[in-house]
Amino acid sequence: MRQQERKIDTRARLLTAAADLFAEHGIAGASVDAIAQRAGRTVGALYGHFASKDELLFAVVDEWLADTATVVAAELELADDAEGRLASLWQAVSQPSSARWLALEHEVWSHAIRHPLALDRLRARYVETWQGIAQLADRWPEFSGAGANAPAVVGVLLGLAMMNQVSPGSITQEMAVRTLHLLISSPDIQGATP
Amino acid sequence: MRQQERKIDTRARLLTAAADLFAEHGIAGASVDAIAQRAGRTVGALYGHFASKDELLFAVVDEWLADTATVVAAELELADDAEGRLASLWQAVSQPSSARWLALEHEVWSHAIRHPLALDRLRARYVETWQGIAQLADRWPEFSGAGANAPAVVGVLLGLAMMNQVSPGSITQEMAVRTLHLLISSPDIQGATP
DNA sequence: GTCTATACAGGGATAGAC
């Protein structure tokens, strides 16, 4: 394996290890030593790839968003009606395997609230997500109101996922779908501003 | 001031200082030394009142819930129609001064996801909140569906508040009220289980 | 009931070797 290939491999290993440990033990609880060790490398290698622990965190989150967008897009194509597509969105955030993501999301929020730079990056990521929701209208007519309410759509998904995590089963798919349906199909929900 | 009075005073000071610092710097970022110092005491006094940093955290959160329930109940009484009451709920979580609470909430979630005991206490607190929402039906008829959807109501409030924090103004009061209205007035939203 | 002093542990980041 040439050095360049090893470098790419090391970066990937570090990102995976960091994602796992940040989710399991929190940002503060996951030491750079532990991350490097799980990746089969040492701290030296880690700092050769990322300037700081924070930069590593941002890289982890960015990679996660890209991966998820791809997966969700594919699942939306598989559904064959409006209900099915809304259910896909709910499934994406509520399935048990998303618990890891939710844990990481709370960590990032906690971190961002206190670090202006991190907050900017968090905001940029959500704006990107909102745009993705808005663009669903180009593909399916039932999302006609999604543009104006995209932040609310994401907020509802996030909030319901949280409740579902404290008490699994407390949120039914029907509840989620019906709430989302109200938001995506009402372009004028913001008020009667003509 | 007698010793008993001083003890009560010290406990109150510690709780206030802890709430402030946990919100400002995170649970991990707020040292017990800093908390004690802000309260005008020392670590010794802190450990005289709370067995550990975790116990202090739980006490802070419990106190916050009790205070908030009282405030929200009072504001609900002041509103004079259904829209107004839903707007009160939204105001309670979205006003700028609630940012501190939201920060603390993320901290607690991050903490709870990794600590089973803390998760139990978090769950118990949410169940208590859900019950409070359900009981609104006894007071106002428009909350007839709140019982079945209480977790969703709380989830929506939380999720929308989060979006409003990353991008202030992205969620209008109209959006929040309309979404909440769907949930509280639909006893059968869970599906056609008779 | 509260303070001071301290034991004890752990983490982020860097320097220099290979």
Add this chain to the structure above:
DNA sequence: GTCTATCCCTGTATAGAC
């Protein structure tokens, strides 16, 4: 590109004095 060794800082919790 990666490793080893180390600096330096900070934190939780306890012991014993007052």
